[in-house]
Amino acid sequence: MPELLEKLQGGDLKSLGKVPEVIEEIGENQDKFDEVFDGIFTPDPVIRKRAATAVEKISQKHPDLLRPHKKLLLKHLPKIKQHEVKWNLAQTLPRLKMSRNERSYTIDILLYWLRTEMKSKNVMLHCMEALAQLAQNDLFLQKEVVLEIEFQSHSGNTAVKASAQKILKDMK
Known part of the structure; x- marks a missing residue:
């Protein structure tokens, strides 16, 4: 498991865990953002929630980091079941440039x-x-x-x- 996703694991869904630390570590780094973005699709619901939270928070300041993920994100939207991920993505989606x-x-x-x-x-x-x-x-x-x-x-x-x-x- 990638290092940043390891930092997002453990605890319960109500806790942010180390999300603030991960956000700070990512900054504007596309590779690190990509690693955390992939966490939205992991089997672990705690990591999914925290990855979606981090993606939402980072995309507020750096929406261009989302660009490489647009097609994948739109493709998987109907498959997302976890409500914590849904509400974070709902906040994130308007930041994408869409046709x-x-x-x-x-x-x-x-x-x-x-x-x-x-x-x-x-x-x-x-x-x-x-x-x-x-x-x-x-x-x-x-x-x-x-x-x-x-x-x-x-x-x-x-x-x-x-x-x-x-x-x-x-x-x-």
């Missing part, structure tokens, strides 16, 4: 996650935010996203409703 078809595909996946991950408020909230960002400059995609977020603003729990209303206000 209209790729955006449409990604929006379909995020809509599916939003509609099926009712037990995870984090997945729902981050999916709605990502949907709004991805549909921002495309009226056709925006209509579908607005309809779904409007639906969420009238159903579900209080946090989801409040976030949906805020997102809708920001979109208009």
